[in-house]
Amino acid sequence: MSCEPWQCAEIAATKKAHPINKPDVAVALIKRAARPILIVGSNATERCLEDKLLIEYLIDFARASKVQVVATAHMVAEFLKRGYEPADFMSAMDIGNRLVDPDWQGIDGKGHPDLAMFVALPYYMESLILCGLKHFAPDLRTMTLDNLFHPHASWSFPNAPLKTWAENLTVMTSKFKGGK
C-alpha cells in the first residue's frame, strides 16, 4: 500500500501525514480524543465497497463509536433515508472554517473538537481543507478514513483497494462498544 498522494500533484512540503498502517491505530487515536468529529462528504453514496455503500459502513461506525457526524453537501438526506440522524450538517467549507476558529465550541457548544476525521469528500476538496487545517488549526489533529493517502492530514490510511477499505472500516467499527 502506497503512501504517495493519491492525486500525484497534491504534494505536501515539510509536514506530512503519518500513515495508519492498521485500523487499530486509528481506533486508538479516536479513543484517545476527547471530542472527535467525523465529516462525511458526497462520495459516501458514490463508493460501493463489497456490495455495500460507503455510507452504510460509516453509519455502522458512527453508531458504534458514538462519534458526532457532520454531513456535508446534501448527504444529510442520505443519512436520514437510512434512519441515522447526523449530529449536524453544513457545507464542507463551513465546517472547515469553523474548525480553524479556536473559539468555536463545536457543534454541541461544549468545546472545540480535538480530532477531525474526514471521509468521502472529493479528493482535491478534502486535500485543500486538510491543508487549511494543517496551517491554521495547529492544535487540531486530522485524520482521513478514505482509502486514498492524504499527505496534508495528521494521520491518513495509505492508498488501498476497496476490499481493504471495507475491512478497515469493519475492523474499526468492531473495536467500539456496540460494534459488530
Next chain:
Amino acid sequence: MSKKGLRIKAKELTTDIAVVKDLDISIGKIVDDTWEEPMGPTPMPHISTLRNWDMKLLNKYKPFYMPDCDLCCLCTYGKCDLTAGKRGACGLNIADQSSRIVLIACSIGAATHTGHARHVVDHLIEKYGRNHPVDVGGLNVDVEAPVTRLVTGIKPETLGDLDEVLTYCETQVTHLLSAAHTGQEANNLDFESKAFHAGRVDQVGMEVADLAQISVFDFPKADPEAPLIEMGLGTIDKSKPVICCIGHNVVPSVGIIDYMKENKLDNRLEVVGLCCTAIDNSRYFDRAKIVGPISWELRVIRSGLVDVLVLDEQCVRTDCSLEAERVHAPVIAASEKNCIGYKDRTNDPVDEIVKDLVSGKVPGVLILDPEKVGEVAVKVAQKIAPIRKKTTILPSAEEIVKLAKTCRQCNLCQRSCPQDLNIPAALKAAAEGNLAPLTDLYEECIGCGRCEEACPIKLQIHSFILKAGQKYMLEETNFCRAGRGAVQDVEIRAVGGPIVLGEIPGILAAVGCANYPHGGKDVYDICREFAQRRFIVMTSGCSAMSAGSYRNEEGKTLYEEFPGSFEAGGVLNVGSCVSNPHIAGAAIKVANIFAKRNLRGNYEEIADYIHNRVGAVGLAWGAYSQKAASIASGFWSLGVPVLVGPHGAKYRRMLMGRSDKPENWEVYDARTGDTVNVGPAPEHLFQTVETPQEAMVAIAKLCIRPNDTWKGRSIKLSHYIDLHKRHYGTMPKDIHQFVRTMADIPMTMKDEIKEILKAKGWKESVIPDPTMLPRMIRKRKE
C-alpha cells in the same frame, strides 16, 4: 465624454508687448463635461481608495484559506516553507502568501481582459476613428456603461472615450501587480482589498471591450430575441471546409467572416468556434456555429473536422498547435499574446503564405493583420480540405481493444485525472472488448489530457474516450442564444421593484468556464430549476453553452424553453467573458434607474445598495482560470455572493460568513440610525459547493437580502425551504435566522415554522432600510 487634450503651437507670435518664437503650449486635458449627474466621492479610485468598503466586507466575510501549496518560490530566498505559522525570508506568512496569490490571479485576470480591450479598441479606433459612437442598445439603453460610470465617473460616448477609460485600467493593473512584489504589501486583508480592486478594474476593462465590439460590429444590442445559434459538433457540415477559431478575441474572426461575405463564400465554408470567440462570432454572424466550451479543444481537433485552426488569445491550450499538426490542419496564430513560436508572416504576400501552409512546408504562421488572417484562413481551408479529407487521429474500436491489452493497470491515469475517473477499470473492460465504460467517461471528462501525459506506455487515453463517445459527440446538435449584450433600461424599470422588494426571488448568473466536476449537465439542471421557479437566469461564456447543451422532455433547449428577456423566468445569455459586466451592470442599473441613486464615481453607495437589496448570486460551476477569479472579485466587491463548483476550492481562499455569530449580521437602519440584526443575508461572499444539490439550496438562500419585504421574504423562504426539503430531506436548521416578522413565513408552512421559532426562542425584529455606511443614515438618534 469629459476630457479632451489641447495643444497650441506657433512658430512665431508677434504681439504688442513681445515676439514669441517656437511657442508650444500643451494642456493635458480639458474637461468637456455635459453629463449632468454630479460626480460622486470616488471617481477613478486608486488601489486604496475603496479600502474602507473592502474592509467592511472582509470583516463580515473573513477569508478562509486552504493554501494548496505550503511553499513560496517567488524569489531566490526561497523556497520558503510557510507551514503552520512559519514566516518566509521576506516575512510573509501563509495567510499573506495565500492572499497574495489571490491578488496575483485577479491581477492577471484584470490585465488579460484589459489587454483584450486595448487590442479591440486600438484596432477599432485605427479603422473607424476615435469619434465612432458607443451604442449598445439605441434608445433602449440610456445607461450604456454602468460599470464604467460607477467606477471611473466617465460616461463614454465614443471609442476615443473608451481609450481614456482603458488608460485608467492599465495604470491600476500596474499598481496592483506591483503590490505583489516581494517586500511590498504585508497584510492578508490588504492583499484581499487589492484583489477586490483588481475585480473592479477587471469589470471596467471587460465592459470597455464589449461596448466597443457591440458598437462597431453591430452585435445584438440588448436584444432579448437575439438569434438562436446552432451548437455542437453535430451541427458542422462536414462536406464543407471548416475553419475553427479558438480563444476570446473576435477581431481575427471578423476578418474571416468579412472575407467570406465579400467573396460570397459564406455558404461554402463553415466557421465554427470554441469558447468565447465562438460566442462572439455568433453575435457577428448568425451562421457561425458554436462547437462547445473551452474543455473541448482536444475533442474537436482530434476528431479531424477542423481544416484550419485560428488561435487568438486566452484559455487556448498551448499544445493546440501540436495537436493540429497531428491531423495535418494548418494553424494561424492571430494574437501577439500567443505567437506559438511561428514566423511572423504578417507582411508576406497572401499567396505565399497559403502555399506554405497547404503544402505543409510550415505547420503554422503568425499573422497580426486580421484582414489578412481572414483571406489566408479561407483560402487555405478551401485548398486543404480536399487534401486532408477530415483526417482524424481517433483510433478504431479494434485498435482500442488491442492497445488496452497493453495497459499495466498502474493507476497513474486515474491519479492524474482531476475528476478521479476510473480509467483503469474502463481500460480493463476495453481490453476485454467492452467499450461501454470508456463511453461512460465521455460526459465527465474535461478534456485536459493529463491521463495521457501520465501513462508510462503513452496510451492515447483521451482519444480512446473520444472514440468510445463518438456517437454522442457527432450527434450533439443544440442551440445557444447569441449573446444579447446589455439589459435594457426599460426591462430594469419593469423588474427593479420586484427584485429589490424580493418578489422576484433572485437573479442567478451562471458564468465562467467548463471545469465541471461531472460534465455540463449540472449547469443546465441548475439553470432550468431556477428559471422554472421564476428567478431571472443570466448566462455567459462556456456556462452559456453548457446551459444550452441539453434538452427538456419536449426536445427544447433552455433557450427555446424560456424567454430571453430580463424578467421572471427569463434565461438570457449576455455573451462572452467580456460581457459579464452586463450582469453586474443590471444590478447597478437597478440602483440607478429604479432607486434613482447616482452612479457617477459613487461605488461605495451603489455596492452597499446592491449588497443589501439585490438578490443576485453568481455561479461559476466550472471556474478554472485567473480571469474567472477576477470576474468573481468584481462581484465580491459589489457585495454579490459567488458560488463555485468543487474545483473552485483550488482558488485556495473562500470568503465565509459565520451564521453562528450574530454580531456579524448587524446593519444600520438608514431611517433611524438604529443597529438592526438582519441575520446571515447573504451568508457568504465566496463559497465552494460540493454537489449540484448543495448549489441549488445555497443559491436560493444566498438570494435573501435584508431589504426584502415580508412578501418577498416569504417567497424567497418558500423556495429555500422547498429545495432544502427536496435535497436535504429536512427543514433548514437556520430558518429562524431569516424570519423577521410572522408575515415573513410562507403561508403553507405557518404551523411548522411557528413551532421551530418557539423552540429557538425567536423574537420579532424590524425590516430596516439597510445600509453598512453610517453616512447613509438620514436621521441620527440623539
